[in-house]
């Protein structure tokens with residue numbers, strides 16, 4: 001069994017690392033200062049400038065097909081790059097991307113929504129969660145009623161990432177109450193903010209914040225249905241599936257960076273006449289963190305590999321998301337413990353990571369939902385114990 005990276009994977013990973021180290025990490029002190037003053041770490045123009053700089057390094061549209069100017073990288077390579085991005089807390093991501101389900105757009109929609117989103121001229125958000133339906137996404141009630149060629153949307157979405165800044169939303173709505181949401185009764189719509197929805201900022205323990213989106217008789221042309229009518233829930237699940245390996249890949253980068261800080265601190269901080277790293281209690285925290293990091297790394301890469309093989313990645317991705325999210329929370333907690341009082345201050349980014357990574361166990365499928373999927377697959381015999389080696 002060969003666990004090494006190919007030359008190409010290594011070259012791309014190293015170039016991404018180089019870019020993050022040289023261009024993004026130096027912004028950290030300023031980002032932390034701005035966030036401490038309750039502002040955004042990077043504004044839209046700064047993010048765009050960084051993304052255009054990265055484009056010169058060759059990084060544009062990691063998951064975007066070449067006909068739209070992207071790289072369309074294999075999932076394993078994308079996972080490696082997301083880990084590099086995770087090494088800095090600067091809220092940066094490479095440009096040239098669009099929500100994966102926007103590629104279901106027809107030609108006119110591609111022109112109006114997909115291409116401008118890839119180019120960074122428009123901003124989207126994806127909205128399925130509602131106040132009464134999160135984990136149980138098939139319980140959504142936001143209604144789209146037909147009126148001639150148009151649809152009228154009424155209801156509310158909540159916790160929508162990017163919903164405060166988006167100029168259009170991909171909204172999953174109930175279009176046929178006689179059919180279940182997952183059985184053809186829901187449809188995805190492309191809804192411009194100018195059509196009348198409004199957003200309300202939601203304060204969270206993390207930086208930035210998601211939005212509640214309010215739809216009060218919002219009229220949407222029938223031409224703005226994304227994909228096929230009745231396909232809304234399936235598109236929603238396709239959107240969520242991508243996060244199941246990118247989120248834990250990001251978590252690996254955060255955990256590696258934080259653990260490196262802890263190792264350095266353990267070697268340089270002295271108590272009772274010796275570095276704290278001389279104590280077994282500290283050594284065990286470091287050893288457990290490294291072991292869990294390594295386990296997470298391979299679970300995630302295997303999930304990404306499963307995607308690249310064209311196999312059903314659901315089981316492997318659920319394990320990667322569940323374990324990766326838990327791992328980064330445990331590692332950051334230990335890193336804070338190793339730093340003592342300093343770890344708890346706002347002079348270091350540890351408390352920021354601590355608040356940030358708590359979300360990873362909640363969004364895009366909670367821990368409990370991942371466990372439910374993994375156990376159901378086994379109990380119903382959808383997946384063999386041991387996966388493709390079983």
Ligand SMILES: Cc1cc2nc3c(=O)[nH]c(=O)nc-3n(C[C@H](O)[C@H](O)[C@H](O)COP(=O)(O)OP(=O)(O)OC[C@H]3O[C@@H](n4cnc5c(N)ncnc54)[C@H](O)[C@@H]3O)c2cc1C
Nearest residue numbers: 126127128129134135136159160161210363364365366368
């Ligand atoms: C910052 C942030 C960003 C988000 N971004 C988006 C976004 O961009 N778009 C979007 O549509 N949504 C988004 N979400 C929503 C997110 O996906 C949901 O919050 C998540 O799916 C959980 O749903 P819920 O909050 O309604 O919790 P609930 O579903 O009410 O669950 C509450 C608790 O009960 C547990 N639980 C529920 N059912 C079961 C069960 N059957 N067995 C065992 N335990 C169970 C859950 O795991 C959880 O612990 C975001 C959320 C946050 C916080």
